[in-house]
Amino acid sequence: xxxxxxxxxxxxxxxxxxxxxxxxxxxxxxxxxxxxxxxxxxxxxxxxxxxxxxxxxxxxxxxxxxxxxxxxxxxxxxxxxxxxxxxxxxxxxxxxxxxxxxxxxxxxxxxxxxxxxxxxxxxxxxxxxxxxxxxxxxxxxxxxxxxxxxxxxxxxxxxxxxxxxxxxxxxxxxxxxxxxxxxxxxxxxxxxxxxxxxxxxxxxxxxxxxxxxxxxxxxxxxxxxxxxxxxxxxxxxxxxxxxxxxxxxxxxxxxxxxxxxxxxxxxxxxxxxxxxxxxxxxxxxxxxxxxxxxxxxxxxxxxxxxxxxxxxxxxxxxxxxxxxxxxxxxxxxxxxxxxxxxxxx
Amino acid sequence: xxxxxxxxxxxxxxxxxxxxxxxxxxxxxxxxxxxxxxxxxxxxxxxxxxxxxxxxxxxxxxxxxxxxxxxxxxxxxxxxxxxxxxxxxxxxxxxxxxxxxxxxxxxxxxxxxxxxxxxxxxxxxxxxxxxxxxxxxxxxxxxxxxxxxxxxxxxxxxxxxxxxxxxxxxxxxxxxxxxxxxxxxxxxxxxxxxxxxxxxxxxxxxxxxxxxxxxxxxxxxxxxxxxxxxxxxxxxxxxxxxxxxxxxxxxxxxxxxxxxxxxxxxxxxxxxxxxxxxxxxxxxxxxxxxxxxxxxxxxxxxxxxxxxxxxxxxxxxxxxxxxxxxxxxxxxxxxxxxxxxxxxxxxxxxxxxxxxxxxxxxxxxxxxxxxxxxxxxxxxxxxxxxxxxxxxxxxxxxxxxxxxxxxxxxxxxxxxxxxxxxxxxxxxxxxxxxxxxxxxxxxxxxxxxxxxxxxxxxxxxxxxxxxxxxxxxxxxxxxxxxxxxxxxxxxxxxxxxxxxxxxxxxxxxxxxxxxxxxxxxxxxxxxxxxxxxxxxxxxxxxxxxxxxxxxxxxxxxxxxxxxxxxxxxxxx
Numbered sequence: 001x002x003x004x005x006x007x008x009x010x011x012x013x014x015x016x017x018x019x020x021x022x023x024x025x026x027x028x029x030x031x032x033x034x035x036x037x038x039x040x041x042x043x044x045x046x047x048x049x050x051x052x053x054x055x056x057x058x059x060x061x062x063x064x065x066x067x068x069x070x071x072x073x074x075x076x077x078x079x080x081x082x083x084x085x086x087x088x089x090x091x092x093x094x095x096x097x098x099x100x101x102x103x104x105x106x107x108x109x110x111x112x113x114x115x116x117x118x119x120x121x122x123x124x125x126x127x128x129x130x131x132x133x134x135x136x137x138x139x140x141x142x143x144x145x146x147x148x149x150x151x152x153x154x155x156x157x158x159x160x161x162x163x164x165x166x167x168x169x170x171x172x173x174x175x176x177x178x179x180x181x182x183x184x185x186x187x188x189x190x191x192x193x194x195x196x197x198x199x200x201x202x203x204x205x206x207x208x209x210x211x212x213x214x215x216x217x218x219x220x221x222x223x224x225x226x227x228x229x230x231x232x233x234x235x236x237x238x239x240x241x242x243x244x245x246x247x248x249x250x251x252x253x254x255x256x257x258x259x260x261x262x263x264x265x266x267x268x269x270x271x272x273x274x275x276x277x278x279x280x281x282x283x284x285x286x287x288x289x290x291x292x293x294x295x296x297x298x299x300x301x302x303x304x305x306x307x308x309x310x311x312x313x314x315x316x317x318x319x320x321x322x323x324x325x326x327x328x329x330x331x332x333x334x335x336x337x338x339x340x341x342x343x344x345x
Numbered sequence: 346x347x348x349x350x351x352x353x354x355x356x357x358x359x360x361x362x363x364x365x366x367x368x369x370x371x372x373x374x375x376x377x378x379x380x381x382x383x384x385x386x387x388x389x390x391x392x393x394x395x396x397x398x399x400x401x402x403x404x405x406x407x408x409x410x411x412x413x414x415x416x417x418x419x420x421x422x423x424x425x426x427x428x429x430x431x432x433x434x435x436x437x438x439x440x441x442x443x444x445x446x447x448x449x450x451x452x453x454x455x456x457x458x459x460x461x462x463x464x465x466x467x468x469x470x471x472x473x474x475x476x477x478x479x480x481x482x483x484x485x486x487x488x489x490x491x492x493x494x495x496x497x498x499x500x501x502x503x504x505x506x507x508x509x510x511x512x513x514x515x516x517x518x519x520x521x522x523x524x525x526x527x528x529x530x531x532x533x534x535x536x537x538x539x540x541x542x543x544x545x546x547x548x549x550x551x552x553x554x555x556x557x558x559x560x561x562x563x564x565x566x567x568x569x570x571x572x573x574x575x576x577x578x579x580x581x582x583x584x585x586x587x588x589x590x591x592x593x594x595x596x597x598x599x600x601x602x603x604x605x606x607x608x609x610x611x612x613x614x615x616x617x618x619x620x621x622x623x624x625x626x627x628x629x630x631x632x633x634x635x636x637x638x639x640x641x642x643x644x645x646x647x648x649x650x651x652x653x654x655x656x657x658x659x660x661x662x663x664x665x666x667x668x669x670x671x672x673x674x675x676x677x678x679x680x681x682x683x684x685x686x687x688x689x690x691x692x693x694x695x696x697x698x699x700x701x702x703x704x705x706x707x708x709x710x711x712x713x714x715x716x717x718x719x720x721x722x723x724x725x726x727x728x729x730x731x732x733x734x735x736x737x738x739x740x741x742x743x744x745x746x747x748x749x750x751x752x753x754x755x756x757x758x759x760x761x762x763x764x765x766x767x768x769x770x771x772x773x774x775x776x777x778x779x780x781x782x783x784x785x786x787x788x789x790x791x792x793x794x795x796x797x798x799x800x801x802x803x804x805x806x807x808x809x810x811x812x813x814x815x816x817x818x819x820x821x822x823x824x825x826x827x828x829x830x831x832x833x834x835x836x837x838x839x840x841x842x843x844x845x846x847x848x849x850x851x852x853x854x855x856x857x858x859x860x861x862x863x864x865x866x867x868x869x870x871x872x873x874x875x876x877x878x879x880x881x882x883x884x885x886x887x888x889x890x891x892x893x894x895x896x897x898x899x900x901x902x903x904x905x906x907x908x909x910x911x912x913x914x915x916x917x
Contacts, residue, residue, distance in 0.1 A: 033861070040698040040876070062861045063698070068599055075601030079769055141683065173599050206502065206584060209599075213877030220879070221489045221682060240680055338422060 029056030030270040035073060037066040037175055038087035038257065039212065039231065045286055046087075050277050057270045065210050066092060066175025067330075077101060083265040084274050086129075089175040090256040091182070093126040094323035102126065103261040105272060107279040117256060117295045126260035127279055131293040133254040133310055134180050135230040136246040137215035137237075142224045151225065154184065154248045158199035165224040167206045167214035172330050172338070175255060176211025176229045181329060182322045183253025183315050194332070201337050219243055230306045231290045237305040247308045251315035257287075370821045374733040378743055381726045385746035387773070388789045392761030393753065399764050400607035413604045423592055423605075427612065430589040433504050434573040434616075437511040441568050442561065444512065445519035448661055451654035453527040454553070456646040458655065466662040469669055471517045472893035474850045474867040475577030477886040478513040480879060481671040482506050482582055489682045491671070502584030510578035513668055515571045516661075519564040526560020527553075531639040559627045566620035574613050574754030577852050581874055589613055590853075593756055597857065603764070610757040621752035669890070676884035691884040698876040699869025700861075705888060708866035711783050712848035719788040719795065719844040724837055727799030728825060732811055751793035755853030762786050762858050778860035790854045791847045795840040802836030803829070835904065842900050846893045 036043060040063060047059045062082065064072070070092040073082060077099065085093060085102075096102050097119075104123035107113075117128030136157075138150055148165065151157055157166060169177030185193035205223050208214055214226030215233055219241030233245040259278045261271045277283055284296040292301045292310040322329075403409045418424050448467060452460050470478065486493055486501035499505055534556070538548040554561075576590035583591055589609055597606035675681050679688040695701035726747065730740050750758070766777045776782045806829060814824040830837065852867045859865055866889050873882035 041696045044696070060861050071599065071601040075603070208875075208877070210876045213875070216877030216879070220680075222483075222487055240684065242683055334422075 029058075030267050031058050031060055032083045032267055032270050032274060033060045033062060033081055034084045034086050034274070035062045035069050035082040036085070036087040037064065037069050037089065037092075039290075041235070042087075042231075042290055045289075046283070049282060049286060050274060053277060053282070054270075054273050057273060059274070065173045066178065067171070067173040070095065073101070074099065080262055080264045082262050083267050084259065084261055084271045086259040086274065086278065087257045089178070090126065090128060090258045090319055091178070091323040091326060092175070093258050093260050094319060095326060096260065097125050098323070101263055103263040103265070103268075103271075105261050105275055107259075108276045109279045113279055113295045114297050126258045127275070128256040128258045128295045129278055129283075130257050130287040130291040130295065131254050131310075131314070132176070132179075132229050132231060132257060132291060133252040133314060134176065134183065134248070135228060135233045135252070135306065136248065137218040137226040137228055137233050137241075137243045138246055139218045139221050139224050139241075139243055141242045142221045146224060148224055150244065151246060152249055154187075154196070154250050156248075157203060157225070157227075158196065160203075162203045162225065164203065164205045166200075166203050166227065167208055167217050167223040167225070168200075168204055168227040169211040169214055170207040170209060170338070171333055173209050174211040177207075178322075178326070178330075179253040179255040180227060181253075181333060182255075183251065183317070185329065186318060186321075187250055187315060194336070197333075197336070204337075207337065215243070230292065230303065230310065234303045234305045235290075245306055247306070247310070247313055249313075252310065252313045254314045254317060256319075368815075370815070371734055374729055374821060375736055375739075377725075378729045378733050378736065378739055381722075381729060382739065382743045382746060384722070385743065385749075385789075385792075388785055389746060389749055389753070389758075389792070392758065392765040393749075394761075395764035395768070396607050396610055396757065396761040399603060400611050402604065404604060413608045417605055417608045422587065423609075426587045426589050426592045429504075429586060430573050433507050433511075433579075433588060434569050436504075437508045437515070437572045438565055438569045440508065441512045441515050441519050441572075442523070442564050444661055445516055445523050445564065446557075446561065447654075448516075448658055449520055449523040449527050450553075451658045452524055454642075454644050455651050455654045456644050457651040457658065463658050463662055466665055467520050468517050468897075469665050469890075469894075470514050472846060472850070472897065473669070473890040474852055474870055474886055475510070475514045475575050476581055476852065476867070476870045476874065476882070477672050477890065478510040478668050479506065479578045479581035480675070480870075480874065480883045480886060481668045482510055483879065484671045484675050484681070484883075485667075500584065502582055503586040506582035506584075507579050507586065507588070510582055511572045511575065513665065514575070514578065515568045516665070518571060519568050522564040522567060523557065523560050526557040526563075529639075530556045530642045532642040533638075533640050535642060562627055563624050566624055570617045570620045570754070573616050574756055574853065576756060577871065580871065590756060593760070594856070597760060597763075603760075606760055607764070610760045613754050614752070614757055617754050617757075618752045621748075624751075625748075672883040672890075673887055675880050676887050678880065681880055691880045692888075694869065694873075694881060694885060697873050697878050697881050699872040699885070700864030701869075704864040704869040705866045705885070707780070707863055708849055708889070709892070711780060711787065711863075711865060712845045714780070714784045715787045715791075715848040716841040716845040718784060719791070720837060720841040722788065723792060723795045723840060724799045724830075724833070725825075727796050727803055728829060731800060731803045732821070747796040748793050750789055750791070753790075755790050755851060756857075758790055759786065759854035759857035762854070766858075777858070778863070780863050782858055783855050783863055783865070786854050786858060787848045787851060788844070790851065791844055795843060798836050798840055798843070799833070802833040806832055838900065838904065842897065845896060849889055849893050 038046070043061055043063065047061070050059065051057060062069070062072075066089050069085075069088055073080070073085065073096060076082075080101070085096065093102070102125040104125050106124055107127050110118060110124065110127060113127060117131075118124055119126045136151060142148075143150065146165070148161060151159075151162070168180070171177035171181045181193075181197070184196050187193070188196050206217075208217070211229055212232045214223070215228035215236050216226070217223050218226030218228075219236045219239075230245070230247075233243070237243055237245060259275055261268075261275055265271050279295065281296055281299065284294045284299045287294040288299045288301045292303055292306065294301070400413055401408055401410060403412070448463070451457055452464060482501055483490070483506075485491055486496050486506070490501065496505065530553070534552045535548065538552055543551065574590055576588075576594050579586070579588045579591045580594065589612060593606050593609040593613065596602045596609065676691050677687045677689070678685045679690055694704070700707070726743075730744050730747065733740060762782065765771065766773055766782060768774065776785070810824060810828050811821070814821065814828075850867055852871060855865060856868055856871070859868055866885055870882045870885045870889070873879075873885065
């Protein structure tokens, strides 16, 4: 039973320990830790295109829902881990800006970016990438089975016929959820918005963690209607799901995905390169594969299944107001709807 | 000579075979025991201390007394979770222990056919992450569920789903404990009962049940602790039904509210600690139950009972297989429920949340390293604690530290690791975010059971080996390598196996400390389900299951072939 001598054991232990720690210290020319709320299926092409254009820089994504990435960034304020924040809601970036966590930097080519889609400040700290907007995913098979009419507006969703049929993202964790809540409060006013949500709450079967999940659940027939966003709706339908995509007629809630550099980054040059790249036509063409409206005007989008002029349907959105009141809105929302006992039906 | 032996027993030290001076070996062993103690202090005790102190601090580190606790209990939704957790855990425990008792009874006390197969099937849930049963339950009883009608209109999202999922997941744990309790019983008691003409029912209530009572109590506490601290099942299927374990996750991961997380963590520590204390007391009594004259009980065939037990056990085994099978079919269906043609589309993890296939390979590395280093540390540690001469106080303390993780739920340990290791002032801060911290945390999480396995095996070896070696001036490590380790090989492999499987499937501790490049497969299951990719989540859960199952199968073949030869010396 002489499996191994002590020295051989020790030798193996040392090399394995080296491998364990080596994993974490393997260095490229520059490792950029990028916090993002972009979808998992979007970040691969972005990373590939950027790294091809900027050899030697390696993006390490930390991906989660908007609310979680925002909370994480705020919690790490004393000791930030991120170098760049890319593909996070503009309302969240404005929050970081207010906390003084972002570095002023004007991306090369910033002047070509649509004026509505960048930080209006004299020394801008973030620049928009694309617009993402709310959309319903309605399962056609389940709707006809249950004789549900297709909803056309936000108001339709509160009809009793939809009781227990709707899934919606939790605004505390999901940016898609937050932009809806923010839209209702702006469309219907503060009191009117909460009254609307009280009514809607009666029909909601589940509040999900992620903004994509309601659409996927509608696609699988788990619930008839999923309140989600147009990228996920388009993509899910493309994947063969029996859904129709509805843009509510009162107007679409929306937010911008944007990029900003963390003030504390040690990889300043690499971070600036990413911020520059994010405003190039190449990058915008990639965004346009996923979204209808991108930061550079004149880049055509190719959303196969989303019908309608999204640009005209966006509500007039006061981002500063939304960012300012984010905490208050979420606290009120949680108080009213989170952690209520299980649904009655 | 005679006078000497008469005088010596008055002095406690004289009980030792030889009154020896501390030799070179003894000092090395003592040093190693102290080193092990320090290791356990750093990897178990200090993280717990960090958690405890955090619950009394504000976000900026100021001491605020009980303010966090007040804030927690002032929120009605959060306080509701306590009640939810308690009653769901109680219900799951009652159902699980009842089912496990019947099943164990069938395995140990009847002659029903197929007991070997039933034993294997019952182990299935241990090989999968706790998320797997929850996902399967969605496919079975969700709104598109295959057998949704069986719920008569009730929703699977909520307590019903949680209880069903937890019973599945904890069943093998209860079964192992109860089977052991039922297996050791004294046939003479049954002979006496028969001689006294006690009816079978009376025998059951007066002999069988009391004999197994410590096992039952132990199972109740183990299952209760597992359920109240598990968050995989309620996360997936809890719907709007909040429990403590999902609260802690939402507070910490969702809102980065570490203080409230620490408060909930302490609350979760209470039932687990209570269970631990009760279990320790029980075990002390259990020892007295079996006397040296006990005769092992051998069941006799009884057509009625055997058939009835076969029916019940088949039903339970069938339920286990169905739950596993549903996840399998969901994972290979192209687009559940509308397109059921088989495809591997759901295994394209790289296009989904959770880190893709890399998570799987990370898990393999993590589990492999945990098995390797964990077994080395734990077995050597158990050896030192058992065989170091004298040095009682320190050995006792180290033994306590080794058993402590048994009372610490994974979520709580993981949270403690954030507080302790992510502190920039900690010189060990550099391991935060590496594979090493995942391995260390997982070893600590599963330390106690492995330690107990090792101690049990070591106790079977006669102390004479050490005494003889010492008198022959053989250094202790040579005895360890040449005698102790080979003799204990079955236990060593058992420990490695246990660590590997648990490291593959665990979510609770590591969910707080994984980093972007150290994502793990079981956590990927959680994240994919969160993003609505339920079928790929089922697929990843199946990959984890298959890995654990194959490893287990290889292990069984090994134990039957190689070990049978290596352990030949035990026979005459």
